[in-house]
Amino acid sequence: MTPRFFVWTGQELVETPDVPAHEGVLVADSWLVADGGVRALQLHRDRFLRGVASQTTIDSFTAESFWQAAVDELPRTGEWFPRVDALQTGGETTLALRLRPAPTLGASVRVASLDDGDPRVVTTVKGPDIERLGALKSEAAQNDVDEPIIVSAAGHVVDGATSAVLWWRGDRLFAPSASLRRVDSVTAKSIRLLASATGTDTGEEFATPADLAGCEVWVVNALHGIRVVTSWSNGPTLGRTHGRAAAWQRRLDALVRPLP
Structure with a gap:
């Protein structure tokens, strides 16, 4: 194709x-x-x-x-x-x-924080920064990084270059604070709606990469769905609950509907 x-x-x-x-x-x-x-x-x-x-x-x-x-x-x-x-x-x-034919899908991802601050020009609309972020992602791939992570001027996790970031503290699912301006992720929204429907506690917070030590961190988007972060270059050591991401991916896949 x-x-x-x-x-x-x-x-x-x-x-x-x-x-x-x-x-x-x-x-x-x-x-x-x-x-x-x-x-x-x-x-x-x-x-x-x-x-x-x-x-x-x-x-x-x-x-x-x-x-x-x-x-x-x-x-x-x-x-x-x-x-x-x-x-x-x-x-x-x-x-x-x-x-475009879909690329190979994955269930895990390697990340690294962007060193030079937030590269976005239009923070809440998908499009104006897509080519710039794509170039940064290609550059990061040369260093075995799948997804660069955008952090705010204060050092808080905001977003991925082509994905949203979610994380777990125990049994509670977190997203970056809504005051950190970013594109409205359809997949992150879908997961948080599923959490609400299943009685899973959710929250928002300001978190630096170091604050996520021991957490299970997800990078999510419309292509792959949920990918578990397995390494954060020069960042925290993360945790993982066996089977959790796969179970939530099945819930996400249950939302698939035929094209009209």
Whole structure:
């Protein structure tokens, strides 16, 4: 399976040989599609449309029409990791769909804190920083790090470069304080909703990497779901409860629904 690319003409999606030349990504969203099933598609839709409304002048009807056409284009067989974009192309905005085969999924991840502070420019919208963070992730991979971790100026864990961060203190599930500005993670939100539905205590806190010593730490996103952090380069030694991540991944997978 090879990637395919489509642009929105205002009436329909038209396939192109490659991603349109652009000066930047204004908004982006992506999710895993496996044999026509997807988790929390409505939440991805809502996040993308909010981003388009805040970052572009595209009207809601156009954005919603593009979204529906993109969903209609998705294959109902195989594993895919599609991405929808609002791209800055000259003085205009182009809506585009990247239909990409899904990469190999994993259940564990190696992390390291970013040394040079928070690299993000737009902290609450997925898109404007996606290429910058992707480059940092590729650079980190050369040092056997799968996911760089963003920390605040005060040293508190905020987010992963392409994921959200959650952690366990005993039987209580924590997320970074909501006052630490970050993209609204669909997967982290889904896990916290599952926690609420199952009577699991949750909380938010300010935590430095050192504060997470002994905790089980998860890096979560729409592609992999839950990955357990197995090493934190120059960081804390972490704990792990056998079978917990796998059990919660099964709960997360139970949210998969067929594409409309």
